[in-house]
Amino acid sequence: MTAAVAVTGASGFVGQAILGHLLALGWPVRALVHRQPLAIRHPALTTVSGGLSDAGALRRLMDGAGCVIHVAGRVRGRDADDFMPVNADGVARVAHLAQEAATVSRLVLISSLAAREPGLSPYAASKRAGEDRLAGVSGAGGLSCAVLRPPAIYGPGDRELVPLLRLMARGIAPMPGVAGARASLLHVDDLARAAARLLDSPAEGVYELGDGHDGGYGWDEIATIAGQAAGRRRGGVRVRLPRGLMRGVAGLNLAAARALGTLPMLSPGKVNELFHPDWVCDNTAMTRATGWQPEISLHDGLAPLFGGRTVRTREGRSNVT
Numbered sequence: 001m002t003a004a005v006a007v008t009g010a011s012g013f014v015g016q017a018i019l020g021h022l023l024a025l026g027w028p029v030r031a032l033v034h035r036q037p038l039a040i041r042h043p044a045l046t047t048v049s050g051g052l053s054d055a056g057a058l059r060r061l062m063d064g065a066g067c068v069i070h071v072a073g074r075v076r077g078r079d080a081d082d083f084m085p086v087n088a089d090g091v092a093r094v095a096h097l098a099q100e101a102a103t104v105s106r107l108v109l110i111s112s113l114a115a116r117e118p119g120l121s122p123y124a125a126s127k128r129a130g131e132d133r134l135a136g137v138s139g140a141g142g143l144s145c146a147v148l149r150p151p152a153i154y155g156p157g158d159r160e161l162v163p164l165l166r167l168m169a170r171g172i173a174p175m176p177g178v179a180g181a182r183a184s185l186l187h188v189d190d191l192a193r194a195a196a197r198l199l200d201s202p203a204e205g206v207y208e209l210g211d212g213h214d215g216g217y218g219w220d221e222i223a224t225i226a227g228q229a230a231g232r233r234r235g236g237v238r239v240r241l242p243r244g245l246m247r248g249v250a251g252l253n254l255a256a257a258r259a260l261g262t263l264p265m266l267s268p269g270k271v272n273e274l275f276h277p278d279w280v281c282d283n284t285a286m287t288r289a290t291g292w293q294p295e296i297s298l299h300d301g302l303a304p305l306f307g308g309r310t311v312r313t314r315e316g317r318s319n320v321t
Contacts, residue, residue, distance in 0.1 A: 091133050112150065
């Protein structure tokens with residue numbers, strides 16, 4: 001039997017998509033579950049309870065596994081003290097324990113396109129730091145490592161981007177960012193397929209990936225496609241959000257989060273990311289290394305989320321239901 005894949009962050013939005021895809025391919029999976037229980041049940045799925053700070057749980061997770069997909073990370077936070085212990089120290093801990101494990105020979109890190117611009121925010125800096133920590137371990141003790149840098153991810157179960165896209169589909173399109181800014185997007189199923197391809201490949205290094213839309217998208221294009229996917233014929237209302245307004249709201253949100261002890265999504269650092277002009281990905285390196293290509297267009301990925309038809313891909317149907 002094929003050696004198991006150990007997956008951290010298994011109960012999250014991306015983690016569950018990767019679990020489902022690996023199980024559909026016939027891989028036995030060992031899943032690290034922290035706070036949120038898994039909705040997936042499968043005879044080839046074993047769960048291990050614990051977090052990234054629990055070395056014992058990580059060792060149990062990797063016991064008998066042949067490879068690791070490290071998905072777990074923090075996307076909400078106030079400052080570096082919230083992000084670094086998870087997104088950098090957590091990567092280092094997983095990598096070192098994978099190196100020590102007798103059976104593990106491959107580790108794939110799901111990072112973020114934000115790591116391309118570490119000076120923009122504490123989150124971006126922590127994701128780059130995690131990649132750097134992994135690079136320091138890669139190759140040592142026979143551990144082969146690779147990194148995926150996805151852009152903004154959407155799909156079933158997404159609680160961050162899909163609500164905004166649904167608002168756009170209803171005809172109200174908030175539009176942050178500078179004029180001419182472009183960004184790539186990616187359906188979570190295409191990310192899951194990419195992770196599996198990279199897992200089964202000897203390729204090392206860092207790979208960016210998007211949905212293949214040439215030159216990425218502007219906010220106006222995203223709003224138009226969202227409306228079309230929902231069956232709207234009219235363009236709707238575009239609401240421009242100036243940087244000053246966004247920074248003011250983000251500052252208040254951050255102050256409230258510090259007072260209440262919560263972890264905000266909208267922060268001054270996140271505004272810096274939103275107003276960065278270029279988040280466009282190039283799939284060339286990933287395709288050459290693994291043969292992976294995106295299958296789900298933005299329109300076809302959004303339609304099922306808005307009650308439209310089932311998504312179709314260039315190779316048939318995806319595993320979206």
